[in-house]
Amino acid sequence: MSDELFRREVLQAKQDERLGKIGFRAPRVGWIFFAIGAASTIAILGLLIAGRYTRHERVHGTLVPDSGLIAVSVAGPGVVSRILAHEGDIVVAGQPLVEVSMPQDSVALGETQALVAEQLRVKQQGLQSDLVLHRSLGDMQRHEIQERLRNLHLRAEEKARQAGLQKQRADSADELYQEWLRVESAEVISRYQMLQQRDSVLQHRANQIELEAQRRLLVQQADEATSALAQLEPTLRGQENRTRRDVADVEQSLAENAARAAVTLRARVSGTVTSVLIKPGQAVSAGQTALSLLPHDSELVAELWVPSSAIGFVDAGKPVALRYEAYPYQKFGQQRGRVLSVSRSAAPPDAQSRLLGTAVDAPRYRVEVALERQVMAVYGRNESLKPGMGLEADISVETRRLVEWVFDPLYRLAQDRPAVGSADTDRR
Incomplete structure (x- = not known):
């Protein structure tokens, strides 16, 4: 068996290739697309790792003073007779603002308030x-008693002098008489003379x-006059006090009648008149707001009403982007602010309806936002913001990396699987 890996025929066939060897080369355009794809992948991965996304909650609200906007209301039904303060005026506490007349007429007597006032x-x-x-009578009585007392004192002093002389x-x-008694035995003085002298002594003693x-009677009368003078002062003072009370009652009745005829609404605190909601001659009802006051040294804050679905991540210090309805943000931009406070409990719909004047169907949380500026730049000049302006706000509630947002469902799923496994074990 030969040690060659390929048969000899194959090697010979390879040596007889007429067209040369076959080679495969990648096109140049492919390298460009490969570089673009790699760069895009790296950029996407870098964006996912380094990029961040902030979730916003969009809510609506209005501008309100931080110390509250004071509403000046009418106490009872009537007709506006005079408006003494206008929008933008600076007023001090106690200054008259509006006069409201409340005429009352009777078919039989006519204008009853004027008749009562005249009476x-x-x-x-x-x-x-x-x-x-x-x-005047008190002065006369006092003078009479004092004069009588002076005369009594003078007469008593005169009687005392007369009594002294008579003594x-x-x-x-x-x-x-005693001298005559000692010489009676010598019969120098007759008995008749003795009796006359004795009678003279008795007469002088009697006088x-x-x-x-x-004198004692005059002193007694003087004491009685002094007592009468002392009692006269409280009596006169009591009569004068009773008359003064009657006068005060009448003055009170006059004031009450005048109050029923016309009421003057006054400023409870110093501030600026922000809005006048009535006109002269207009009929008003009890509790109707005549005008509003912005207290001095107060700043505007944004009052937002956030639903429970968006309140979870809203807390103090969160940045807020504000867009005012009066100044479209496409032209004038938006303003910055920060969350000042968040109410601990949601306000019920009826309470919100009373505050906002609109129907509300769900509880919401009240959020206050401090404004970065109290003015808005409009065509090169600063326009002061006004209470009651409507606005739209974006509250930044959560900032996370993009990779966290992408893999958050997988992370949650991984956390939920052990819990599911333990639940299955418990059921077994």
Whole structure:
């Protein structure tokens, strides 16, 4: 057996090829497509590994002041008589803003409020006259008692002096009588003279006692006058206070009647009038908003209402892209902001309807966003943003690499398989 691998006939056939050897060469265009494909594959792999994608949640909302927009409402039904502040005006706390008249007429009496006011003014004038009269009478009574008290003191002092003189006369007459008694035995003085002198002493003593009694009576009357003067002050003060209370009641009734006739709406805080929703002569109802106030030192924030399906990754600090309906973003661009706060619980639909004034069919979360700027650049000038402007917002909720987004289903499937296997084991 020969050691050759091929038969001799084959080798001879190979040596007899007339057209030469057959060779296969790749075309040059193929190398170009191969390079393009390889580069594309590398680029796609690089994009998947290094590229990132941010998921956004698109929601709607409005601009509101961070300290709240104050609504000035009408207390009762009436007609707007005057508007004292207009949109853009800066007002201070307590400043009148709107006057609302509330006329009330009666078929029998006509304009009842004017009639009641006239009667109350007549009563007020009568009470004021009574108050002046009481003061005048009180002054007269006070002066009369003081004058009588002064006269009583003068008369009492006069009686005291008279009683003193009468005592001196009685003492002198008694001394003379005692001298006569010592010389009675000498019969120098007759008995008749002695009796006359004794009677004179008794007469002087009686006059002294009477004068002292009169003085005591005058002192008693002076004490009574002093007590009457002391009691007069509280009495006059009580009468004056009662009259003053009556006057105050009438003034209160006048104020209440005037309040029913016309009401002045005043600013509760200092701020800027942002919107006037009424006109002079317009009929208004109780609780209707007349105008709104933007408090001083307050900034606008975006108030967003986010559904529960999008709230999972929304938290403070997340960037937000804002697009205002009044300024189309295709022409004026969009503004940046950051999430300030997220409500802990969802607001029910009825509460949202009261706040927004539109029908809402599902609970949503309230999210506040701080604005990067309080103005919008419009045709080369800055326009101030206004409360109530509608807007559309994109909240950046999650940023991941593209490869994570691509392989996330496989990763989830790998995580779910052990759980499925353990569940099958448990069933067995």
